[in-house]
Amino acid sequence: MLIDLHTHTKISDGLDTPEQLVAMAKAARVSVLAITDHDTTAGWQSLGSAERISIGGSGEPHLQLVPGAEISCLTTGGMSVHMLGYLFDPQDHALVEMMATTRDDRIPRIRKMISLLNQAEISVTFEDVQAHSDSATTVGRPHLADALIALGVVRDRNEAFARYLHNDSPFYVGHIAPTPEEAIATIKRAGGVSVLAHALAGSRGATYSLDEISDLVAFGLDGLEVDHRDHDRAARLDLRRLACDFDLFVTGSSDYHGENVGHRLAMEVTSPEVWEGILARGSGSEVQQI
Ligand code: AMP
Ligand code: ZN
Numbered sequence: 001m002l003i004d005l006h007t008h009t010k011i012s013d014g015l016d017t018p019e020q021l022v023a024m025a026k027a028a029r030v031s032v033l034a035i036t037d038h039d040t041t042a043g044w045q046s047l048g049s050a051e052r053i054s055i056g057g058s059g060e061p062h063l064q065l066v067p068g069a070e071i072s073c074l075t076t077g078g079m080s081v082h083m084l085g086y087l088f089d090p091q092d093h094a095l096v097e098m099m100a101t102t103r104d105d106r107i108p109r110i111r112k113m114i115s116l117l118n119q120a121e122i123s124v125t126f127e128d129v130q131a132h133s134d135s136a137t138t139v140g141r142p143h144l145a146d147a148l149i150a151l152g153v154v155r156d157r158n159e160a161f162a163r164y165l166h167n168d169s170p171f172y173v174g175h176i177a178p179t180p181e182e183a184i185a186t187i188k189r190a191g192g193v194s195v196l197a198h199a200l201a202g203s204r205g206a207t208y209s210l211d212e213i214s215d216l217v218a219f220g221l222d223g224l225e226v227d228h229r230d231h232d233r234a235a236r237l238d239l240r241r242l243a244c245d246f247d248l249f250v251t252g253s254s255d256y257h258g259e260n261v262g263h264r265l266a267m268e269v270t271s272p273e274v275w276e277g278i279l280a281r282g283s284g285s286e287v288q289q290i
């Protein structure tokens, strides 16, 4: 039973439409799939009943689709943290407002990054970025990376991040975001389950200490994403131990953004026992059979 609880679509910075992602997940024999676009639920919500029937036509295996989102957070110290939420009420006012505030500020943020790149004689425009984010509700750095690829400035997203877009780059600009504590509380008030994403992925920038992670338990943190391609063996061991000490869910997931090097659906998975626990704890929305 393949359970993948962290994936992205074109509605944020993934490369597939929600329909394509679901079809690929079925082809890969995934049984449980969470669509966790950055700061939006529009992706899985766009899978209306008509599509659900056509994607899940007779003869095809069925899939349990888990309502989710990956909330971009900023600690009081200014560090970027991602919080996964599952099975929350997608109409919850505070959660809807929190995500909308973040999404709105992502536009001026990308414009500021473009302006800094322009000052360094890299001529990319907001229209170039829009050409790569036209299906997206949430605009992010990967769309700017795609614009730089199209302009021939870099070869791929990895090179764009390594040279220009990483968190410590002179071209980096942040955006408004809730603190991880606020995100956990908001997810939980909406009936959801909170799981800290790729907490020790050092290649993406500064990370929490284990003590800081354990401090989140008091705010209601439910789980840790342990098995993630950006975690080495030591990171996984540390996180697994911490999860055991604090009785947190241990998840594994692909963080799939599209079929390119390093991304494969269900390349890391969550155990059926943990999934049952998450399902039992979430009370804001239901899993959809599609
Ligand atoms: P943003 O939300 O706009 O700050 O962009 C963050 C997203 O960029 C992440 O969710 C990843 O999809 C992607 N990303 C972050 N770091 C890297 C990296 N080093 N290489 C490629 N993609 C990255
Ligand atoms: Zn992403």
Ligand code: FE
Pocket: 070, 082, 197, 198
């Ligand atoms: Fe993330």
Ligand code: FE
Pocket: 006, 008, 070, 255
């Ligand atoms: Fe992600």
